[in-house]
Amino acid sequence: MAATSPAMTDRDFRDEELLADVICRLIGDVRHVAVGAASPIPATAALLARQRGCGRPYVSLLGSRAHTFFTDGARELFDCAGQGRIDVFFLSGGQIDGEGNINLVGVGNYDHPKARFPGSFGSAYLYYVVPKVILFRLEHSRRTLVPKVDFISAPGGSADNVFRPGGPVALITSRCLFDFDRDRRRFRLASVHPGHSVAEVVENTGFDFDRPPEVPTTPAPSVETLRLMREVVAPQLAEVYPQFVKNVFGIAATSG
Amino acid sequence: MATIARTLDDALEPIADGCVLAVPRESSGVPMAATRALIRRDVRRLHLVALPTSTLQADLLIGAGCIETLETSAVSLGEFGPAPRFTAAILAGAIRMLDATCPALHAQFQAAEKGVPFMPLRGLLGSDVLAHRPDWKVSDNPFATNDPVVLLPALKPDVALLHAPLADRAGNVFVGIQREFFTMAHAAQKTIVTVEKIHDGDLLHDPLLAAGTLPGFYVEAIAVAPRGAWPLPLPDHYGIDAAHMAEYARLAATPEGFVQYLDRYVHEKWAA
Numbered sequence: 001m002a003a004t005s006p007a008m009t010d011r012d013f014r015d016e017e018l019l020a021d022v023i024c025r026l027i028g029d030v031r032h033v034a035v036g037a038a039s040p041i042p043a044t045a046a047l048l049a050r051q052r053g054c055g056r057p058y059v060s061l062l063g064s065r066a067h068t069f070f071t072d073g074a075r076e077l078f079d080c081a082g083q084g085r086i087d088v089f090f091l092s093g094g095q096i097d098g099e100g101n102i103n104l105v106g107v108g109n110y111d112h113p114k115a116r117f118p119g120s121f122g123s124a125y126l127y128y129v130v131p132k133v134i135l136f137r138l139e140h141s142r143r144t145l146v147p148k149v150d151f152i153s154a155p156g157g158s159a160d161n162v163f164r165p166g167g168p169v170a171l172i173t174s175r176c177l178f179d180f181d182r183d184r185r186r187f188r189l190a191s192v193h194p195g196h197s198v199a200e201v202v203e204n205t206g207f208d209f210d211r212p213p214e215v216p217t218t219p220a221p222s223v224e225t226l227r228l229m230r231e232v233v234a235p236q237l238a239e240v241y242p243q244f245v246k247n248v249f250g251i252a253a254t255s256g
Numbered sequence: 257m258a259t260i261a262r263t264l265d266d267a268l269e270p271i272a273d274g275c276v277l278a279v280p281r282e283s284s285g286v287p288m289a290a291t292r293a294l295i296r297r298d299v300r301r302l303h304l305v306a307l308p309t310s311t312l313q314a315d316l317l318i319g320a321g322c323i324e325t326l327e328t329s330a331v332s333l334g335e336f337g338p339a340p341r342f343t344a345a346i347l348a349g350a351i352r353m354l355d356a357t358c359p360a361l362h363a364q365f366q367a368a369e370k371g372v373p374f375m376p377l378r379g380l381l382g383s384d385v386l387a388h389r390p391d392w393k394v395s396d397n398p399f400a401t402n403d404p405v406v407l408l409p410a411l412k413p414d415v416a417l418l419h420a421p422l423a424d425r426a427g428n429v430f431v432g433i434q435r436e437f438f439t440m441a442h443a444a445q446k447t448i449v450t451v452e453k454i455h456d457g458d459l460l461h462d463p464l465l466a467a468g469t470l471p472g473f474y475v476e477a478i479a480v481a482p483r484g485a486w487p488l489p490l491p492d493h494y495g496i497d498a499a500h501m502a503e504y505a506r507l508a509a510t511p512e513g514f515v516q517y518l519d520r521y522v523h524e525k526w527a528a
Contacts, residue, residue, distance in 0.1 A: 037309070037330070037332075037334070038332065038334060038335075062283075063282070063283045063334075065491050065492065070433075071433045071435070072435050073433070073434065073435030073436035073437075073438070073439065074280075074281055074284065074307070074308060074358070074362065074436045075359065075362035075366070075436060075439070076435075078358060078359035078362060079359075082359075082378060104330070105355060105384070105385075106346070110384070110388060111349075112349065113346065113347060114347075115347075116342075116343045116346040116347055117338075118309075118330040118331055118332035118338065118339070119309070119328065119329050119330030119331060119332075119355055120329055120330065120355060120356075120357050120383075120385050121308075121309065121329050121330045121357070121358055122308070122329065122357055122358035122359060123357065124357035124360070124379055124380050124383045124385045124386070125357050125358070125359045125360070125377065125378065125379035125380065126359075126379070127379070128378060128379040128380075128381075129378055129379060151384045152382070152383050152384040152385075153357075153383060153384070153385060154379075154383055154385075155382045155383060158381060158382055159381075159382065161402045161403065161404060162381045162382065162404065163378050163403065163405075241335060242335070242498060243335040243336075243498070244335065
């Protein structure tokens with residue numbers, strides 16, 4: 001049922017645009033969305049949400065001079081989150097497992113790794129304190145979505161006595177969207193993107209997850225959404241993600 | 257009081273082999289001209305603390321064999337891909353890695369800034385970041401029951417090395433809103449700053465400039481290095497040199513290519 005529908009056969013949007021549209025809906029009606037390093041699709045979604053909301057939510061893009069209001073140095077993002085003033089954040093992982101644990105450090109034994117990723121960034125803190133953390137990982141394979149991560153940069157859940165107002169709410173990939181059930185620490189398949197199937201998701205996912213009998217197809221972005229993304233959001237994004245904007249939206253990078 | 261050094265090399269003299277050197281994140285103003293000068297001087301066994309992450313600077317110093325210990329939260333080339341020399345060094349076991357998380361490093365500098373032995377931080381519990389840091393402790397919140405919290409020791413670098421837009425002749429440095437530079441300078445034993453240019457007049461005299469000025473009191477030495485963050489950006493002054501970063505990513509992918517890069521852009525005098 002998740003196969004390409006007739007209306008989708010002449011699809012005229014890119015994966016990145018579909019994902020940004022889905023993430024924009026997940027953001028919902030909140031006051032402050034922060035976006036960390038190496039997160040061009042969440043950044044697109046956050047700026048799209050602000051555009052649709054006529055200025056709400058506040059958006060803080062890490063590394064941006066134009067799209068942030070922080071004036072207290074690099075620590076303000078984390079202090080702001082600690083104060084409960086960041087509602088939504090985004091994290092990824094070289095590996096993500098079925099309990100929502102994320103690994104941004106490496107594959108294999110920590111002391112003798114087989115592969116090394118950049119590092120944990122702010123995840124080992126922000127995953128705990130930001131109420132809505134949206135996980136994103138374009139590559140949806142058994143290599144990235146694993147039964148158990150090799151290194152826990154930040155855990156999906158915590159013991160009852162750990163201060164944990166935050167955590168994962170969803171995981172979006174190039175194939176589908178999962179919801180996360182924090183009480184059961186399990187993902188549930190929420191929708192499959194146009195052109196992909198439930199069988200393909202099962203085949204390419206290394207962890208067990210729940211799924212309803214009927215899995216909906218992720219709605220395609222509307223013409224108006226695509227226009228906003230391409231004409232209004234993309235130019236705003238070029239400051240921080242020039243390569244992404246060039247590759248996805250065909251806008252020449254400007255070095256500022 | 258800070259002095260304006262005659263040369264960049266003179267200003268960098270306090271950075272001795274084996275010292276704990278603190279440097280800032282890419283979007284704050286990374287002293288790249290100074291980094292190339294340190295590589296030319298063949299500095300060794302540095303304990304590099306990148307607050308809270310690094311890009312080209314750490315990769316270059318690692319590839320050039322200057323680093324013994326790296327303490328940071330992440331190293332990559334951002335949109336230009338993984339940091340190749342960092343990755344290779346970790347896989348080869350060539351450097352000692354102290355994996356952190358951004359707010360933990362900020363808190364450790366803030367503890368040193370305040371002169372207190374440690375700072376508590378939320379998060380971290382149950383992570384392997386904490387599991388691999390025996391120098392970080394879990395304690396009970398003394399003001400509550402059954403509330404574990406992580407304590408992080410103060411981090412007091414030997415030297416903080418920064419790049420900023422302006423300094424005046426009294427050694428005051430205008431850093432603008434890059435306020436982690438204040439914390440770094442307060443925490444470090446010595447602070448060395450390269451600047452784009454010298455400002456005529458006293459930066460502390462104008463209240464608007466003074467609000468973003470690091471007093472010369474905290475500064476050991478200053479050197480003038482025009483475009484001193486190149487090829488990385490200096491906020492409000494110049495952007496990243498994307499073509500150069502792409503070339504670095506391509507060359508540094510192999511040890512031979514990395515040597516070519518050093519020959520072309522670090523050891524050549526014009527690159528300073």
